[in-house]
Amino acid sequence: MTAYQDYKPLTFHDATQRFSDGSDTPRAFLERCLETIAAREPVVKALTAINEAGARTAADASTARWKQGKPLSPIDGMPLAIKDLLETKDMPTEMGCAAFKGNFPKRDNAAVWALRQAGAVILAKAVTAELGGSHPGASTNPFDPARTPGGSSSGSAAAVGANMVPAAIGTQVGGSIIRPAAYCGNFALKPTQGGINRGERQATSQSTHGPHAGSLEDMWQVAIEIAQRAGGDRGAVGLMGPSTLPASAKPNRLIVLETEGWPDVDAATKAGFEAVLKQLHDAGVTLIRRKDHPLVEALERSIANGRSVCNGVTSWENRWGQRGIVDNNPAGVSERAKATLAKAEAMTPDDYRAALLARQTAQQTHALMASLADAAITLACPGPAPLWSGDVPGQPLAPRPTGDFVFNAPSSMLFAPVVTVPLMSVDGMPVGVQLMGQQHEDARMTGLARWLSENVKRVATRA
Structure with missing residues (x-):
């Protein structure tokens, strides 16, 4: 286990020059990843399947392309882990759920297909919370195995934080990319909805x-290479932006969002965040808080029930699929997932409509603020990753064993792009800060995040 203060992340973008001059190869890079996996996976438990033979074949093909000066893309040869909700033609897709044990569709998700087209090496499947929900998988935090890595993209975040791979694919409905990234010291992009x-x-x-x-370089490159080949969701324009990392852009004005999570943030995390904000203020960035402008207050009010809105929308939309899974294999689904399903089945169509209306109202309020500031800044998680040792037999189920997504719900319900930057540590554990923009400002948020990572010193606090 590496102490976070000594942590140096694994990066790929800076290896490609070595691939070009022959001093390194994608196959050698892969072998170093496999060595790290062998050393750290027994404790971190980030992966559900590893395709070593297929990865070596892909890495050898990539090595030949770099030697010929004909890489398919800047991520040709990059080893990647894929969240085990997404189908892969060469590894099972079991979705963290016993009911799907042995599920092997033998086809690629659109993003996985695009990554292979770009020459990436699909090395492993990463642990997910059950069905992408709140019931934890086996993964532990790479900086403290007694703590959660977050969810539901637990394995994706932990694999990157443990330097097993330079990048991994996660998914988010409420907070499943941004929160685990914040807990594990990752950079991460939650794109505009449909991106x-x-x-x-x-x-x-x-x-x-x-x-x-x-790194931001690898984060952006992976996202844009997928988007350039597979586009966005049906009916969506998809992620747009430059073919390499956007230029660093200093923000002029930033909205400081509290969200409904602020009252529950511990003093050390609040102090760390305020220290980040002070650096921004000292650099000439204007900070706008809820007391400073009525539109900021309006936005805070519109997202004040973000957890409830996200839970309501998602529970209603998942209820039929999950009911079918439970009916088909009741023993293969956790009691936590069954309790979530029971709440969903108690909803009415009007409950769902009310959640949609709240989401739409919040989106309209957010859109009104486009000219007020360059972005909003807030914590990416309520503090360091919580301790988690499992449910206690005979005791009520823990409500949020993978942590609280309260700081992530706003961007999810607003369909807004977010970039998480690892700018803080509390008691030696990573705590992320996030930048949120208007829809389709993914590249702009990445440029702002680049400036923050280059100009704001990481803040360390202790309780």
Whole structure:
């Protein structure tokens, strides 16, 4: 286990020059990843399947292309882990659920197909919380195995944080990309809704695919290579932006969002966030809080029940599919998932309509703020990853064993792009900060995040 203060992330973009001059190869890069997996996977438990033979074959083909000076893309040869909700033709897709044990469709999700077209090496499947919900998988936090890595993209975030791979694909409905990235020290992009083609994963109106990575360069490159080949969801324009990392852009004005999670944030995390904001203020960035402008107050009010809205929308949209799974294999679904399903089945169509109306109102309020600031900034999680040792027999189920998505619900319900930047640590554990923009400002948020990562020093606090 590496202490976070000594952590140096694994990156791929800076290896490609070595591939070109012959001092390194994609096959050698892959072998180093496999060595790290062998050393760390027994504790981190980030992966559900590893296709070593297929990865080596792909890495050898990539090595030949780089030697010939004909790589398919800047991520040709990059080893990647894929969240085990997404289908892969060469590894099972079991979705963290016993009911899907042995499920092997032998086809690729649209994003996985695009990554292979770009020459990426699809190395492994990453642990997901059951069915992408709240029931945890086996993964532990790469900086403290007693803590959760977050969910539901737990394995994706942990694999990157443990330097097993330079990047991984996660998914988010409420907070499943941004929160685990924040807990595991990753950069991550939760795109504008529909920005990356979800392929077969179309069941819910808020689901998105997005990359975790050890660097902004790798994060953006993975996202744009997928979008350039597979586009976005049906009816969506898809992720747009430059073919390489957007230029660094200093923000002039940032909205500081509290969200409904602020009252529950611990003092050390609040102090760390305020220290980040002070650096921004000292650099000449204007910070606009809810007390400073009525539109910010209006937005805060419109997202004040974000958790409830996200839960309501997603529960209603998942209820029929999950009922079918439970009916077909009741023993193969956790009690936590069954309890969530019971709440969904108690909803009425009017409950769903009310959640949709709240979401629409919040989106309209957010759109009114486009000219007020360059982005909104807030915490990406309520503090360091919580301790988690499992449910206690005979005791009520823990309501949020993978952590609280309260700071992630706003961007999900707003369909807004978010980039998480690892700018803080609390008690030696990573805590992320996020930048949220208007819809389709993914590239702009990445440029702002680049400036933050280059100009804001990481803040460390202790309780």
